[in-house]
Amino acid sequence: MSEPRGLLTGEHFLMGDYAAAEGAILAGCRFFAGYPITPATEIAERMSVRLPQVGGIYIQMEDELASMNAVLGASWAGVKAMTATSGPGFSLMMENLGLGIMLETPCVLVNVQRGGPSTGLPTLVGQQDMMQARWGSHGDYEIIALCPISPQELFDLTIRAFNLSEKYRVPVLIMTDAEVGHMTEKVVIPPPEEIEIVHRPQVRRGDVEPDHFRIFRNGRTAFGNGYISPMTAAGEGYRIHVTGLTHDERGYPVMNARAHEWNIRRLVNKIRAHRDEIIQVEGKDLEDAEVVVVSYGISARTSLWPIELARREGIRVGYLRLITAWPFPDEQIRQLAKRVRAFVVPEINMGQMIREVERCACGHALVLGANRAGGDILEPEHVLNVIRQAAGREVQWERPTGAAFESAEE
Amino acid sequence: MPEEEMHRSERLKHLGYEPPDESDWVTGLHPMDELLRGERLPHIWCQGCGLGTALTTFIGALQWLEKNRGWDLDKVAVVSGIGCTGRIAGYVRLDSFHTTHGRAIPFATGLKLANPELKVVVLSGDGDIAGIGGNHFIHAARRNLEITVVCVNNFNYGMTGGQVGPTTPHEARAVTTQYGNFEYPFNLPYLAAASGASFVARWTVLHARQLEWTLREALTHPGFSFVEVIAPCSTAYARWNPEGRGLDPEGLGRRGLEVMKHYQRVGRTMHGTHPKDAEIRVNEKGEIVEIIEGKFLDDPKPDLKAAIDRQAALAEKWWLAEKKALDSRPRFPKRTDRVPRTEVQLGGFGGQGIISAGRIIGQAAAIYDGLEACFTQSYGPEARGGAAGAQVVISSDPIHHPHLIQPTSMIIMSKEAYSKYVPTLAPGGTLLIDSGLVKLREDHRQDIVTYGLPATQIAEELGNNRAANTVLLGFWTAMVGVVRREAMRQSVTDSVPPKTLDLNLKAFDIGYEEGLRQRAGGHPLVGEG
Numbered sequence: 001m002s003e004p005r006g007l008l009t010g011e012h013f014l015m016g017d018y019a020a021a022e023g024a025i026l027a028g029c030r031f032f033a034g035y036p037i038t039p040a041t042e043i044a045e046r047m048s049v050r051l052p053q054v055g056g057i058y059i060q061m062e063d064e065l066a067s068m069n070a071v072l073g074a075s076w077a078g079v080k081a082m083t084a085t086s087g088p089g090f091s092l093m094m095e096n097l098g099l100g101i102m103l104e105t106p107c108v109l110v111n112v113q114r115g116g117p118s119t120g121l122p123t124l125v126g127q128q129d130m131m132q133a134r135w136g137s138h139g140d141y142e143i144i145a146l147c148p149i150s151p152q153e154l155f156d157l158t159i160r161a162f163n164l165s166e167k168y169r170v171p172v173l174i175m176t177d178a179e180v181g182h183m184t185e186k187v188v189i190p191p192p193e194e195i196e197i198v199h200r201p202q203v204r205r206g207d208v209e210p211d212h213f214r215i216f217r218n219g220r221t222a223f224g225n226g227y228i229s230p231m232t233a234a235g236e237g238y239r240i241h242v243t244g245l246t247h248d249e250r251g252y253p254v255m256n257a258r259a260h261e262w263n264i265r266r267l268v269n270k271i272r273a274h275r276d277e278i279i280q281v282e283g284k285d286l287e288d289a290e291v292v293v294v295s296y297g298i299s300a301r302t303s304l305w306p307i308e309l310a311r312r313e314g315i316r317v318g319y320l321r322l323i324t325a326w327p328f329p330d331e332q333i334r335q336l337a338k339r340v341r342a343f344v345v346p347e348i349n350m351g352q353m354i355r356e357v358e359r360c361a362c363g364h365a366l367v368l369g370a371n372r373a374g375g376d377i378l379e380p381e382h383v384l385n386v387i388r389q390a391a392g393r394e395v396q397w398e399r400p401t402g403a404a405f406e407s408a409e410e
Numbered sequence: 411m412p413e414e415e416m417h418r419s420e421r422l423k424h425l426g427y428e429p430p431d432e433s434d435w436v437t438g439l440h441p442m443d444e445l446l447r448g449e450r451l452p453h454i455w456c457q458g459c460g461l462g463t464a465l466t467t468f469i470g471a472l473q474w475l476e477k478n479r480g481w482d483l484d485k486v487a488v489v490s491g492i493g494c495t496g497r498i499a500g501y502v503r504l505d506s507f508h509t510t511h512g513r514a515i516p517f518a519t520g521l522k523l524a525n526p527e528l529k530v531v532v533l534s535g536d537g538d539i540a541g542i543g544g545n546h547f548i549h550a551a552r553r554n555l556e557i558t559v560v561c562v563n564n565f566n567y568g569m570t571g572g573q574v575g576p577t578t579p580h581e582a583r584a585v586t587t588q589y590g591n592f593e594y595p596f597n598l599p600y601l602a603a604a605s606g607a608s609f610v611a612r613w614t615v616l617h618a619r620q621l622e623w624t625l626r627e628a629l630t631h632p633g634f635s636f637v638e639v640i641a642p643c644s645t646a647y648a649r650w651n652p653e654g655r656g657l658d659p660e661g662l663g664r665r666g667l668e669v670m671k672h673y674q675r676v677g678r679t680m681h682g683t684h685p686k687d688a689e690i691r692v693n694e695k696g697e698i699v700e701i702i703e704g705k706f707l708d709d710p711k712p713d714l715k716a717a718i719d720r721q722a723a724l725a726e727k728w729w730l731a732e733k734k735a736l737d738s739r740p741r742f743p744k745r746t747d748r749v750p751r752t753e754v755q756l757g758g759f760g761g762q763g764i765i766s767a768g769r770i771i772g773q774a775a776a777i778y779d780g781l782e783a784c785f786t787q788s789y790g791p792e793a794r795g796g797a798a799g800a801q802v803v804i805s806s807d808p809i810h811h812p813h814l815i816q817p818t819s820m821i822i823m824s825k826e827a828y829s830k831y832v833p834t835l836a837p838g839g840t841l842l843i844d845s846g847l848v849k850l851r852e853d854h855r856q857d858i859v860t861y862g863l864p865a866t867q868i869a870e871e872l873g874n875n876r877a878a879n880t881v882l883l884g885f886w887t888a889m890v891g892v893v894r895r896e897a898m899r900q901s902v903t904d905s906v907p908p909k910t911l912d913l914n915l916k917a918f919d920i921g922y923e924e925g926l927r928q929r930a931g932g933h934p935l936v937g938e939g
Contacts, residue, residue: 006729010736013773013783031524033516052725057523057718062549066516069509073489073520076507077528081520099510183812184769184785186776205484234505234521235528237484241447241500243508244492252450253500253508304810377813 006053007192014187016180017042017084019151020110021050022189023158024082028197029108030056031081033070035063035089038122039178040112043084064092068109072096075105076242078202078233080162084110086178087120090129090136097171098137101267103242104216106165106200106231108158110174112181115374125178126374127297127348131355133173134326140264142271144278145173145326147296151185157323163198164278168228168270175325177348179298179377201230205237214249215240218266227270271327280323281332285311289318290341291390293383294333294357296322299346302377306384315391325353333360342366342390346383348374366390445469445483445503453501455494458648458666460641463615464562465498468533471625472504479630486529489518491538494569494643495562498533512543515550518557526715529558529629536563536577540596544576551605551634556713558628558635561598564643572646582696583650590696599706602636603685609635610685610707615642616673617703624705633713640690640701642669652697672698679704739904742896744780748806752892755817755834756800757827758844763879764823768800770883770901771893775804778897784809797826804892819890821882822848823865832858842886843935844878850935859937861889861928869917874910877917884918888925895922 008022021043024032032047034040044060051058057074061067067083074081085093090111100107115121116128129136133145144164148154154176165172203213215238217229229249232238245253246260271278286292291310293303300321310317320336322329333356337343342365345354354369361367370386372378385395440446446469455461475481483504490499492511499506509517514532522530532539539547539561550557566584567573574584574591577598581590599610609631613621621639628635644666648654653672654665680688681704691700754771758764765787772785781804788799801814816836822828823844828851835841837857843850845862854860865881880902887898899918906914928934 006726008736011777013769013776013785031520033520049725049728052718052722053729055722059519059523061516061519062545065513066519066546066549069513069516070520070523072509073507073517073522074524075520077521077524079524081524096510096513099513103507179786179812182786184772185783185809233525234487234507235485235525239484239503239505241506241508243500244510245508252447298812302811377811380811 005055006050009189009191011186011188013184014151014155015042015182015184016148016151016154016176017112017182018046019155019187020084020158020174020176020181021046022187023155024108024162025050025054025056026189026192026195026197027080027159027162028199029080029082029162030054031071031074031079032056032058032083033061033067033074033081034083034085035061035067037064037086037089039114039181040084040086040089040110042181043110043112047082064089065095068093068096068100071107071109072100072103072105075107076103076234078236080106080166082108082110082162084112086112086114086122087116087126087129088118090132094132094136098139098141099244100171101137101141101143102244104169104229104231104267105171106162106169107171108161108165108174109171110158110176113175113177121374123178124375125298125348125377127175127177127299128352128374130175130325130347130349130352133175140268142268143173143326144168144170144271144324145175147175147300147322147325148180149297149301149321150180151183152187154180155187155189159195159197163196166198166200168274168278169200169231170271173326175297177298203230203232203236203238210238213238213240215242215251216247216249216266218249218262226273227266275327278324279327279329281329282319282321282323283332284319285316286318286320286336288316289336290316291344291387292318292320292336292340292342293344293346293387294320294322294353295346296325296353299348299378302380303346303383306380306387309380309384310387310391313388313393315387315393317387317391322353328353328356328360330360333357334362337361337364340365341392342368344368344370344383344386344390346370346378346386348372348378442466442469442473445472447501447503450501454497456645456666458642458644458664458669459494460564460615460639460643460666461494461498461562463618464495464533464560464621464639464641465501467615467618467622468498468531468560468625469502470622471629474622474626475629481529485527486531487518487521489514489521489530489532491534491543492569493535493538493567494564495533495535496538512538512541512546514538515543515546515557515559519550519553519555522555522557531629532557532559534561535568536561536565536598537567537575540576540598540601548601548605551602551607551636554606554608554633554711554713556631556633556715558631558637560625560628560637560639562639562641563598564641564647566643566647568643568646572643572649579690579692579696579698581692581694584647585650588650595690597685597689598638599636599688600685603707606634607636608633608707608709608711611636611705612638612640612688612701613703614640614673614677614701616670616677617679620679620703627705627708631708632710640673642666644669652695673701677701677703681705735904740900742778742894742900745894749781749804749892751803751805751807751809752819752890753814753817754802754804754819754821754886754890755814755831756802756821757831758798758823759826760796760798762798762823763876764798765800766905767821767879767883768802770898770905771886772802772804773904774893774897774901775802778900779893781806782809784812786812797824797830799827799831819886821886823878823882824848840889842882842889844882845935854936856936860935861885861925862935863921863924863928865921868920872913872917872920874913877910877914880906880914880917881921884921884923885925886921887918888922889929
């Protein structure tokens with residue numbers, strides 16, 4: 001790790017993408033490999049200027065397959081690493097996101113979501129990759145995905161993403177979108193000493209007998225516990241082997257059902273066992289709510305105005321924001337489902353996270369979506385009407401005027 | 411206890427060798443044991459396969475480098491992809507990474523860039539490197555990062571049963587080209603050299619010594635090095651092609667040997683051959699009739715490291731300049747007045763500085779006025795030469811909705827922007843136009859207040875028409891009064907190139923004074939002042 005030089009602090013008027021880059025640098029990221037893609041390119045551009053200033057390496061690879069792999073390689077060299085992309089590139093990264101999961105490699109992948117499928121709407125917003133984030137790479141696994149609502153949170157959550165990835169030895173996804181990524185707002189960057197930074201438990205040369213070191217050891221060790229085992233880096237003398245094949249705790253390929261069971265349970269349990277530590281939600285007015293708006297990212301942010309308008313109409317609306325979309329906060333939704341009339345799930349897609357809400361509501365509460373295809377954020381009156389519908393009120397297709405808007409903001 | 415009475419494992423210990431896990435230790439002592447994962451043996455390769463030789467020569471080269479060049483083998487990392495050759499990573503007692511199909515090279519690129527102390531070697535097959543990973547291969551050669559790529563070429567996809575591949579000779583047979591291969595193969599040394607590799611060689615596994623010597627050179631070569639190793643696929647490729655059908659037409663076990671004999675007949679060592687001419691020639695039946703071997707290219711060129719270090723020094727200089735500018739930012743007293751949600755639309759065409767003007771307003775409000783401000787812009791091809799739009803929302807309260815609902819003030823610098831945005835302005839809102847560029851339409855809205863200033867002309871008179879946006883920013887500041895003048899001036903200072911700072915501040919002040927004057931005079935172009 002290089003000297004902490006070149007770190008930005010204080011208040012800055014930053015684009016979301018830039019804020020992600022600054023968060024990464026503060027979190028200790030010193031390697032970025034990427035490929036240009038709208039609307040994530042600004043993260044790469046910022047990193048290409050900033051990383052050499054802090055002793056890091058920026059490289060543009062030949063495609064997203066290569067970018068994701070270079071990030072994994074850098075992480076195994078002991079350096080915190082990140083990449084950033086959008087829809088089409090996210091699809092290409094799925095292959096080696098799987099390798100990162102299998103090799104239990106800490107790294108961060110930012111997806112600045114745009115409208116899809118295929119090339120879709122390169123410059124405009126979407127939230128259509130939420131299920132791909134969960135299930136996009138083949139096979140069974142658990143993943144962590146964070147959803148920021150502002151440049152400030154893109155900064156904060158990038159740091160958290162690195163911390164989670166280092167702690168649990170997993171790739172962590174930041175599922176932001178073109179709206180938040182391209183929005184410019186004030187970002188407050190605290191001095192480095194006030195930021196909590198987690199480093200992977202790393203075994204270095206001479207720490208343990210190389211022959212006794214197990215790169216994927218279950219159970220408590222001096223360096224880790226449970227399903228999270230300490231890592232080492234190439235060149236530390238442990239002569240490790242890791243493979244994308246099903247493997248044992250030494251990382252050696254073992255092709256049988258028992259080994260696979262061990263391997264997959266390890267990947268899944270290390271997240272499931274720590275759900276409470278990982279899951280982060282923001283709740284507001286939930287105590288008396290008859291309707292709860294469950295949302296994430298930009299759609300959560302834009303829901304706050306229609307929620308305010310609905311409350312003025314006398315509807316008791318609560319707000320539950322998923323800061324972590326994955327793992328999904330099952331328990332919170334289950335508890336709420338027992339006492340609320342309905343959930344409203346605004347998202348810029350044809351209904352993705354709503355499936356999770358429906359699953360956890362188990363039929364105890366009505367679940368309504370406020371959906372639109374990509375290209376723009378949700379109109380406030382659209383969400384307001386779904387809230388009315390959820391509360392059993394009449395819908396009115398009138399656009400709130402500027403005056404109504406202003407007073408709601410106050 | 412005398413040595414001969416010891417249990418085998420104790421004897422090994424006595425001899426100074428401690429196997430990692432004795433229970434599954436299946437080999438005896440061998441000169442290469444130290445670099446093999448004995449507990450992983452026997453390997454999966456077929457009898458007669460060339461991979462054993464490829465592995466042996468690689469280990470031999472490393473041992474030689476350790477002994478004669480003082481290499482620390484703890485610093486050697488092996489990366490491989492998928493396939494028979496890909497399994498090499500699992501057998502070498504080195505830091506070894508068995509990655510996804512075709513992706514060994516980019517993984518190796520990450521390892522090497524992140525820790526330049528490592529010696530990174532990619533060992534993989536022809537399908538992996540030239541097929542699915544072909545793009546990574548040519549880009550790694552172009553990039554000239556110091557890694558060694560060893561491609562074991564057995565002319566087909568062996569692990570999946572012998573399908574045609576990117577190196578299968580024309581007219582040769584494979585499981586999926588039973589009538590002969592109608593495609594043409596890559597000449598890998600030529601591909602590597604044309605892509606920029608500075609060390610290129612080829613050997614068959616029959617030439618094990620030469621191969622080992624070449625590997626020593628490749629591993630110590632500064633920059634990207636490539637070695638193609640031609641190896642028999644005794645089970646798959648040799649089954650279908652004449653090379654494997656000599657003395658032992660049916661016996662699986664000897665096909666590899668037959669192929670080796672064939673290599674002896676057709677191999678021609680020609681060092682220094684131009685890679686283009688370093689062909690693997692076949693006859694009309696697809697039988698290989700000539701393999702040119704040797705070291706074709708050894709022409710070191712500077713590795714990336716020097717350039718990276720040089721640029722790091724430049725980057726530091728940039729940072730120090732940036733830091734100086736940041737540290738000199740003044741602090742203004744906090745505002746105590748409340749600002750209701752205020753929406754500003756800016757529009758013009760690309761190159762007028764519409765986007766940067768929007769950003770300057772947002773920054774002034776957020777950083778120097780301590781308000782909430784959210785700036786968004788129209789993006790993409792639109793903004794490059796065509797229409798450019800910028801939106802700013804300013805408020806004392808959190809801004810939930812980042813888009814404009816109904817702007818209350820507008821800065822318009824082009825006809826297109828006038829048509830596009832003016833209809834959205836709130837009744838009673840303030841429209842500011844560059845009166846030299848925008849003509850009001852006959853049916854211009856009467857329910858808004860319109861002021862004009864020939865900003866581009868003023869900026870031209872000052873010596874730079876690109877300061878027109880700054881003139882209008884000054885005008886807007888005075889007219890709308892949401893953001894304080896000193897906050898705006900500081901934001902302009904932060905945003906413009908230092909050389910044009912004086913000019914821009916002058917432009918801002920002219921706009922500001924003009925704004926105050928017109929506002930006080932109450933003489934808008936249209937509407938109530």
